[in-house]
Amino acid sequence: MTLSRLARRAFALLAAAALAACSTAPVTRPSGWSAPEVLVPPSAFKGVHGLAVDAQGRLLAASVVGNAIWEVDRRSGEARVFIGAPEGQADDIAVGPRGELAWTAYLQGQVHYRENDAAPIRVLAKGLPGLNSLAFDPRNGKLYATQVFLGDALWEIHLDGRPPRLIAKDLGGLNGFEVGPDGFIYGPLWFKGQVAKVDPADGRISVINSEFKIPAAANLDGKGNLWVVDTNTGELSRVALSSGRKTVVRQLDRAIDNLAIAPDGTIYVANMVDNAVQAYHPASGELRTLTSGKLSVPAGLKADGDTLWIADIFSFRRIDRHSGEVKDVFRMQSSDLEYPFSVSVSARHFALTSWFTGSVQVVDRSSLKTVAFLHGLQAPSDAVLFDDGSLAYAELGSGNVVQASGADFKQRRVVAHGLAGPVQMVRGRDGALYVTEAAGRLVRIALADGKRTIVADRLALPEGVAQTPWGSFIVAEAAARRLTEIDPDSGQRRTVAENLPIGFEAGPGMPPPYIPTGVTVTSDGTVYVSADRNNAVYRIRPAR
Incomplete structure (x- = not known):
């Protein structure tokens, strides 16, 4: 080994020793x-769940952990608190035939309601842990709500303050549902991997399709189709009511929680993991993220x-x-x-x-x-x-x-x-x-x-x-x-x-x-x- 090589090696060893000393030196x-x-x-929200487009065309988004209902601008995606804590805690939101608004306070076990923006908020039902989804009958204004995860039941909620009417128990987790023009309830059975039609008179279930992993929500488009989101697979699917045939229309991220269909046909989808609200246009296939978070x-x-x-x-x-x-x-x-x-x-x-x-x-x-x-x-x-x-x-x-x-x-x-x-x-x-x-x-x-x-x-x-x-x-x-x-x-x-x-x-x-x-x-x-x-x-x- 030459002197120069010895010198280089010695220098390298000294440098390594100095570096090691620095790395172990106390801060x-x-x-x-x-x-x-x-x-x-x-980002907005704290997990985003139920969605609704109200009579004024506002896109409303529910957050349980965040104890608030938010309004999301359908063009810019800008989000602001619409109803704050604690009354605003919501898992799902429903709009009535006269523009009324109702929502489920999941952790509080309550249904909240107000007739318009200026009206006081009333508690229509309480003591029902896990109140999850709800919807109005567009024909007569009857309101239905379900317990999921902390219970498993379907209730009729009376607007006049009378105690709720228990319709059925142990349905299999009737989650984000909607009432059709025929008065039947259409929605997913979370724990059974099915979408079904439920008779609100007695809770009788008619299965429409059984090809889902964990269907989280379903909405009718007025054209004979039920649009369904699967939270496990991240799929947005269309199910024909006449045949029960399922068609996967769009692959989205997993952990979808809910959806809403606007009068113009736009489908809005909520993803709780990403604090995201996305807009899907069935006619063009365009998907646009209005708002999201890391x-x-x-x-x-x-x-x-x-x-x-x-x-x-x-x-x-x-x-x-x-x-x-x-x-x-x-x-x-x-x-x-x-x-x-x-x-x-x-x-x-x-x-x-x-x-x-x-x-x-x-x-x-x-x-x-x-x-x-x-x-x-x-x-x-x-x-x-x-x-x-x-x-x-x-x-x-x-x-x-x-x-x-x-x-x-x-x-x-x-x-x-x-x-x-x-x-x-x-x-x-x-x-x-x-x-x-x-x-x-x-x-x-x-x-x-x-x-x-x-x-x-x-x-x-x-x-x-x-x-x-x-x-x-x-x-x-x-x-x-x-x-x-x-x-x-x-x-x-x-x-x-x-x-x-x-x-x-x-x-x-x-x-x-x-x-x-x-x-x-x-x-x-x-x-x-x-x-x-x-x-x-x-x-x-x-x-x-």
Whole structure:
């Protein structure tokens, strides 16, 4: 080996050593923080469901999680809130023969109604969990509604305030339906893969077609056809009423929720995962997206290398933390996903937590197959995966933090109990769990003995929490719409960012940490936060 080659090799080794030293050098506490940058842009809605074109030609769109009815401009796609929270919570919208408006408040179990824009909103029915779809009989103004998922029944809803009339139970999930000019109900049977005609007198069912996977909604076009959307396959199909013959007309994205047909024949389709409303013109075959979003309801957030993993409630997604590009991992209705509100990431697994379904779903990262479901939990708000294969989950319902291990995670041990609304968790570098409590605290919990230490109190509805490379914790104070950095040793605090679009209010009967604000910090100290008020993700760089 020549001297020059020896010199080059020595230089290369020195450079590699210097690079390694830099990569392992601790990140120092920054002097401050830069202004938040938009990584994933905002969008309208929080999942979009039922659609209707009213007597004035307005396109109305329903959102359950967003507690609002929106109006979407049929030309520009511009969207604005038409009826706000809490009265505006809607899964489906119906327009009556005199221009009346009725809608189902799914989580509240109510039917809301108003005669016109200036009239007061009235509750026509309540105490019916899972009220889903509804429609007026165009001949006489009778109103029908169904329970789906949290029940399975068809009701006649009286406009004069009398108790609803139960027509039938156990139909098979009569979802987005319409009443035809003959007075019969035409709609999909979600759990049977069928579209059918239902007699509102006695609930008798006549099947029209059985060739669907999960039909979500069906509307009549006045030309002898029933237009049907299949949420599992993403297909828009036409079914001839005379023969039952099905024709797939257009392939759309999966997770379609509903549709509406305007008087001019335009078919409007809602996709809950993409916060999208699209317009399809049967005569020309043209498909136009009026409005859409990269995320639907961003919640729990975790960084892993160059990727952000996000629980998007109607989907599970990955985000390139540099470019902001969003890609699907799972979408509702075309996977076994169960409305995730939080995510945990380990080398081998994801854990997706849903207080709504009372579950923690453990997914193998390499195969993307679910390896375990923990069901029957008391409103679990978050989970943390451990290297030994076990996990810990926090329950809003019980106030407990529980460690689960063994086959199918059936071995359970209560690590801590009596927490005042545990929301989000992170495992600190000291091995302990750090948990935010809705009551206003950040607490440290030792896994070995459950010893609890208050790290900070008098916080304004703390939700997401993450530890920085220099040892402090970043907490999202949702009620104050700010991120706060907390030194666990001294208790010193400083504001990372404020006036953030976080802290979306819960609807009636929902837990205060309704949509948890996700917070994560990468190895270079950059903070990422999900914004539940506008469905965006922001990046906040440390200033040095």
